[in-house]
Amino acid sequence: MGGKVYLVGAGPGDPDLITIKGQRCIKEADVLIYDRLVAPELLNYARPECKMIYAGKSPEKHVMNQIEINGQLLSYARQGLVVTRLKGGDPFVFGRGGEEALALAEKGIPFEVVPGVTAAVAVPAYAGIPLTHRTINSSVAIVTGNEDPQKEKSGIPWAQLAGMETLVIMMGLKNLERISLHLINEGKDPITPVAVIQWGTTSKQRTIVGTLGSIANDVRRVGITHPAVVVIGDTVKLRDQLQWVEE
Secondary structure, three states, rough: OOOOOEEEEOOOOHHHHHHHHHHHHHOOOOOOEEEEOOHHHHHHHHHOOOOEEEEEEEOOOEEHHHHHHHHHHHHHHOOOOOEEEOOOOOOOOEEEEEEEEHHHHHHHEEEEEOOOOOHHHHHHHHHHOOOOEEEOOHHHHHHHEOOOOOOOOOOOOOHHHHOOOOOOOOEEOOHHHHHHHHHOOOOOOOOOEEEEEEEEOOOOOOOEEEHHHHHHHHHHHHOOOEEEEEEHHHHHHHHHHHOOOOO
């Protein structure tokens, strides 16, 4: 029997937000290759004989680079094993799952993508911030705050984004000051509400709220660190009434 790879979204941090299919893929795995932000409780679903491989990446340190991870997926699948690649959030939303899927497809390795609850939606929800509200906004954009540093020119259309009603910035904490300045320079109002949610959906969740003009300083003052999701837009104001986790 040939091997197979499951590219599984583990959800945003709360272990209860794994999908039923994602949980099944962990239970069936011969090899489990998992990321830094995967809830540790999810690893308990694996069989005792399952080989566990940590492939965590943080902004400061990569245990394994992407080429090495791709190589592991290919190597174990070629041995006829079931490989579950467990990734935080959703594998195809800034999760590099597309790169892993392409590596498998190019070598003819069977794979399935198991979507996960993306932090871009779940983390604001746990902070009491709807990304859309019928009377407030009708557009949302999800943007990486951590573009590939090898790119010669930014692919982020700041002028267009400044006109969006709600922005969700993933992995943007390090560049938050630069992102804020880009948006203000393109015409976004400096008093636009902004929330930064650290460790969203986990027991360590905390949120600070400021404005586009102040938020970078607010984050430094309070000591917010990654992982964090940034939400920019007027729906942030609803948090005053809707926050439920932190209360």
